[in-house]
Amino acid sequence: MPLDIPLIGARTALWLVAQIHLFLAAFVLGAPIFIVISEWLGLQTRDPRYERLARETMKVVAIAYSLTAVFGVLFAFVLMGPYQLLTNYLFRALYPVWALYGLFILLETVCMYLYWYTWGPLSATTVRKWMHIGIGVVLNVLGTIVMLLMNAVAGFMNTPPKAIETATLWELVNNAAWWPLNLHRFLGNITFGGFVVALFAAFMFLTSRTGEDRKFYDWMGYIGNLIGVGALMTMPLAGYVLAKELFLYDAQLATFMMADKLSGYFVMQGLLVVLLFLGANFYMWLSMQRIEGGPRFAPHMKAVFGVLLAGGVIWVVPQNFFPDLLSKAPPGVSEQALILPERFAFLGLMVAKALAVTAIIIMTFVTYLLYRRARATGRIVWGRIDPMAQYVLIFIPAVAVYLMGLMGAIRSLTRMDYHVYGALKDLTPYWYVVTLGHSSVMAAITTVSFFLLLVFVFWVGFVMGKAHE
Amino acid sequence: MSDPGTDPREARIEAVPLTPGAKGGWRRVKGPGIFALAGLAAIWVLLPMVSDSWGIRFGAPYRVFFSLAVLGSALFFILLNWGPIPAPGSPLTTFASIFLVYGATVGGVMSFGLWYYPQFEIPKPAVEQARAQERGKQAFLSPAANCFACHSIEALGIRGGTRGPDLSAVGAQAEARKSGTPAEDYIRESIVNPAACLTPLPASGLAECLPAADPARTYPPLMPPGFKDRLSDEQINDLVTFLMGLKGLAEQDGKSR
Numbered sequence A: 001m002p003l004d005i006p007l008i009g010a011r012t013a014l015w016l017v018a019q020i021h022l023f024l025a026a027f028v029l030g031a032p033i034f035i036v037i038s039e040w041l042g043l044q045t046r047d048p049r050y051e052r053l054a055r056e057t058m059k060v061v062a063i064a065y066s067l068t069a070v071f072g073v074l075f076a077f078v079l080m081g082p083y084q085l086l087t088n089y090l091f092r093a094l095y096p097v098w099a100l101y102g103l104f105i106l107l108e109t110v111c112m113y114l115y116w117y118t119w120g121p122l123s124a125t126t127v128r129k130w131m132h133i134g135i136g137v138v139l140n141v142l143g144t145i146v147m148l149l150m151n152a153v154a155g156f157m158n159t160p161p162k163a164i165e166t167a168t169l170w171e172l173v174n175n176a177a178w179w180p181l182n183l184h185r186f187l188g189n190i191t192f193g194g195f196v197v198a199l200f201a202a203f204m205f206l207t208s209r210t211g212e213d214r215k216f217y218d219w220m221g222y223i224g225n226l227i228g229v230g231a232l233m234t235m236p237l238a239g240y241v242l243a244k245e246l247f248l249y250d251a252q253l254a255t256f257m258m259a260d261k262l263s264g265y266f267v268m269q270g271l272l273v274v275l276l277f278l279g280a281n282f283y284m285w286l287s288m289q290r291i292e293g294g295p296r297f298a299p300h301m302k303a304v305f306g307v308l309l310a311g312g313v314i315w316v317v318p319q320n321f322f323p324d325l326l327s328k329a330p331p332g333v334s335e336q337a338l339i340l341p342e343r344f345a346f347l348g349l350m351v352a353k354a355l356a357v358t359a360i361i362i363m364t365f366v367t368y369l370l371y372r373r374a375r376a377t378g379r380i381v382w383g384r385i386d387p388m389a390q391y392v393l394i395f396i397p398a399v400a401v402y403l404m405g406l407m408g409a410i411r412s413l414t415r416m417d418y419h420v421y422g423a424l425k426d427l428t429p430y431w432y433v434v435t436l437g438h439s440s441v442m443a444a445i446t447t448v449s450f451f452l453l454l455v456f457v458f459w460v461g462f463v464m465g466k467a468h469e
Numbered sequence B: 001m002s003d004p005g006t007d008p009r010e011a012r013i014e015a016v017p018l019t020p021g022a023k024g025g026w027r028r029v030k031g032p033g034i035f036a037l038a039g040l041a042a043i044w045v046l047l048p049m050v051s052d053s054w055g056i057r058f059g060a061p062y063r064v065f066f067s068l069a070v071l072g073s074a075l076f077f078i079l080l081n082w083g084p085i086p087a088p089g090s091p092l093t094t095f096a097s098i099f100l101v102y103g104a105t106v107g108g109v110m111s112f113g114l115w116y117y118p119q120f121e122i123p124k125p126a127v128e129q130a131r132a133q134e135r136g137k138q139a140f141l142s143p144a145a146n147c148f149a150c151h152s153i154e155a156l157g158i159r160g161g162t163r164g165p166d167l168s169a170v171g172a173q174a175e176a177r178k179s180g181t182p183a184e185d186y187i188r189e190s191i192v193n194p195a196a197c198l199t200p201l202p203a204s205g206l207a208e209c210l211p212a213a214d215p216a217r218t219y220p221p222l223m224p225p226g227f228k229d230r231l232s233d234e235q236i237n238d239l240v241t242f243l244m245g246l247k248g249l250a251e252q253d254g255k256s257r
Helices: A010-045 A048-080 A084-093 A095-117 A126-158 A169-173 A178-207 A211-232 A235-249 A251-258 A263-290 A294-316 A342-348 A350-377 A388-413 A436-468 B025-049 B060-082 B091-115 B124-141 B170-176 B183-192 B233-244 B249-253
Strands: A418-420
Touching: A010 A048, A010 A095, A010 A126, A010 A178, A010 A388, A010 A436, A048 A084, A048 A095, A048 A178, A048 A211, A048 A436, A084 A095, A084 A126, A084 A418, A095 A126, A095 A169, A126 A169, A126 A178, A126 A418, A178 A211, A178 A235, A178 A388, A178 A436, A178 B091, A211 A263, A211 A388, A235 A251, A251 A263, A263 A294, A263 A350, A263 A388, A263 A436, A263 B060, A263 B091, A294 A350, A294 B060, A342 A350, A388 A436, A388 B091, A436 B091, B025 B060, B124 B233, B170 B183, B170 B233, B183 B233
Parallel strands: none
Antiparallel strands: none
């Protein structure tokens, strides 16, 4: 190993900077998608709130963009030092992809600043506004291309072509995991962006001192959460598609993930997704309070939550408590105690899990239908909401960010002791698959670090700005 | 999505804050509390009484798991019943409450990850081994040992002398060098007592070392004795660990598969 990082080690250093870079990147790629849509809705409906939502979110994106670049550079530094072998390999194998990545990052940056700094000048007339929206669309196209390029690299590391020595560049790029990863990350970025917007709105609601601001940020939090939950409902399917592609590529990978050393990670994933859905439904429960006559739907919603919780338990309950395929029961513990009883063995099967998650998604949809039903019969009083709702909007992003960190660890650890699965061995001291406990701590550190960065962005961009005004 | 700006159902009146504490304390916890107690009683009292033949006897880890689910569900319904909470009054309490909620959420899920199960792979030995290998490499390159004066390690790009064998694959070759002697012991012996068994020349086609020098089949006995005195025990251990890790060019390139 050429170099190491003192005290924390190269893998931990890489993990920290890469994950924070990816969090920021997910936000700056995901948020502009609905920023442009919101700007367009503002133009179409003449409702100033859409315009304000788009503009304030874009301000957060513009500040976060610099941080994304900073952590991207740190990521590259750590790769170039302790991971020279991997860096050289990836550059040799995918050089045109890296070159294009550099080019498109440059174009995206130019477009992002153009979009942000022309907001005022291009808002004067409808024609100019359409031009501005056009720049936003181009920004999203460029951002999506950047994501596709990096997904090609990430997918290549997981599922390189079997005949790697004779593969063409296109075969290296269009590897088995590429499109599933594109789909998964595209939807994930929208979910992530929506929840971060909700977090921002909650932060601003709680720090606002005027009724007008509270009304607006209450509405903004609702919209952010709606976007996040809407995209979240598609995520289990996208995850399933990705897992299936990995299975078809190499069945050993699927066993390793679902039944062997990463099986505990998926129990934790289940718990986190259930918490997300519970949080989203709880927020809708609290949202009913701002609708006149809304609380009369409470008994229906409680019944929905009962089904949701039962579905959650079925989804999370593990088939067994063995940490991997080769483990034996600890001394004094019978093997029978660590596996589901015979009559309930079906709860550990994928069919039961799929049905449970389907029930959770449907119940969440029912909650939103109840909300819409309440809206149809009563007036909404934005800003009249239990402050607890804002804390729920803080809880949900905390879980979502953590989940994304843990899922990133799963994707990476699926390569076992390879940098590029089956092609390039990990010869560093950190070749081993880390424990769930270790990954839990790392995900917690990166989640909190990302939050501190976001709070810094909110504070610099809005609280300080208002104080200055 | 409908137009919220012009929707007549949306009140444009000033929002009236909800009144905190609208519900009594007992009412908040009564139903969920009864549910939790009943659930825990069923899990810990009734289930163990059930006959094994029913096939529904859950082990202790499952019962802990279901208990957490019951308590979590009860907490969820308590929160549903809670009613409006007071808004934070000052910037300090606002920021503190935001950090508390975020931190408690992250801390809670992290605790689950740490609890979930005794972990499966102990990473420390791997890290320690790598550090020992790095120290061994430094010992190899140090003037005190001066190994590179006679030996090269092409796999690592170390171009030293050629009087001794290239050590690129010594970790793999050592396994067959001396019948009945583990690779690690053979490498140690070849450092502290190099004349005990001489390394065969690559052209000889031999795998095993020979007890006496043979110009046609072995490297000449040029390796000086006395490394046991020149290097500490720790340095020799590190050197052995380093050499044991050298498995050849293919492995170093990561293309062994």
